[in-house]
Amino acid sequence: MTMLLEFKQVSKQYGTDTKALTDVNFAVKEGEFVSIIGPSGAGKSTLLRCMNRMIDASSGKILFNGSDILACTKQELKRLRTQMGMVFQHYNLVNRLSVIENVLHGRLGYKSTLEGVLGLYSKEERHQAYTILKTLGLEEQVYKRCDQLSGGQKQRVGIARALVQNPKILLCDEPIASLDPNASKVIMDHLRNISTTMGITVIVNLHQVDTALKYSDRVLGVNKGTIVYDGNPSGINREQLARIYGSEMDEHQEELDELEELKEPEGSYAR
Numbered sequence: 001m002t003m004l005l006e007f008k009q010v011s012k013q014y015g016t017d018t019k020a021l022t023d024v025n026f027a028v029k030e031g032e033f034v035s036i037i038g039p040s041g042a043g044k045s046t047l048l049r050c051m052n053r054m055i056d057a058s059s060g061k062i063l064f065n066g067s068d069i070l071a072c073t074k075q076e077l078k079r080l081r082t083q084m085g086m087v088f089q090h091y092n093l094v095n096r097l098s099v100i101e102n103v104l105h106g107r108l109g110y111k112s113t114l115e116g117v118l119g120l121y122s123k124e125e126r127h128q129a130y131t132i133l134k135t136l137g138l139e140e141q142v143y144k145r146c147d148q149l150s151g152g153q154k155q156r157v158g159i160a161r162a163l164v165q166n167p168k169i170l171l172c173d174e175p176i177a178s179l180d181p182n183a184s185k186v187i188m189d190h191l192r193n194i195s196t197t198m199g200i201t202v203i204v205n206l207h208q209v210d211t212a213l214k215y216s217d218r219v220l221g222v223n224k225g226t227i228v229y230d231g232n233p234s235g236i237n238r239e240q241l242a243r244i245y246g247s248e249m250d251e252h253q254e255e256l257d258e259l260e261e262l263k264e265p266e267g268s269y270a271r
């Protein structure tokens, strides 16, 4: 399998005294579903946002599909970002616009400024946007204004906007942190399905250990800006949780205990 994303000795410093990431190394294969977990302030968002240079890493090398993200020009970065969809905790939609108009914004990276301002989308682009919305169960909402949607529906619009880019990777920053358990399950099921059926690599920041373990092929555990666990979800036990969460471990131990009861004989978790 080809490596799609590689971090080599990546560090990020904010100002003079906050070291958010220190010498981070990992590589993600095409099609993998990876969750990033860790306590508050560990550096999860910084790590995810360095991947598409929403945040500039201070040092190291980040390779996406063979291109050096930190060294590329603005133009090249715009082109690379079309292949990197982003999903946000607070959706980042334009509430006064319709669902389909928001989804079509995902095509802006392919357009000139003028085409973008004039909202010039082809018939094919509109058809693709509609098809994706249908796949995500939003065919009845296509022409509704986004402020008329529930949180879970808004997040599905956010995912549709990312998918219409035809990305190679989806970067999801706390995609279920503002949702109730039912809506969270719907979103995680869609993300998993996107990875499995479309072969798109998915990287998700999560606060919920149980969700990370249930849905992922691989877990990156972050503590104080360094990766302290990189491996299969079934390898996360009490000791690993303690390394990742330190003093916050007790609240996540309960999630682990519940999951252990759901473990299938071969060691993976029933989704």
Ligand SMILES: Nc1ncnc2c1ncn2[C@@H]1O[C@H](COP(=O)(O)OP(=O)(O)OP(=O)(O)O)[C@@H](O)[C@H]1O
Residues within 6 Å of the ligand: 014, 015, 018, 019, 020, 038, 039, 040, 041, 042, 043, 044, 045, 046, 047
């Ligand atoms: N723009 C910024 N300026 C200065 N410091 C920052 C900035 N963004 C993040 N930090 C600091 O960097 C560290 C890592 O923050 P980050 O948001 O990446 O952590 P996180 O694991 O995503 O946290 P949370 O789970 O609470 O969202 C923290 O100490 C945070 O205070």
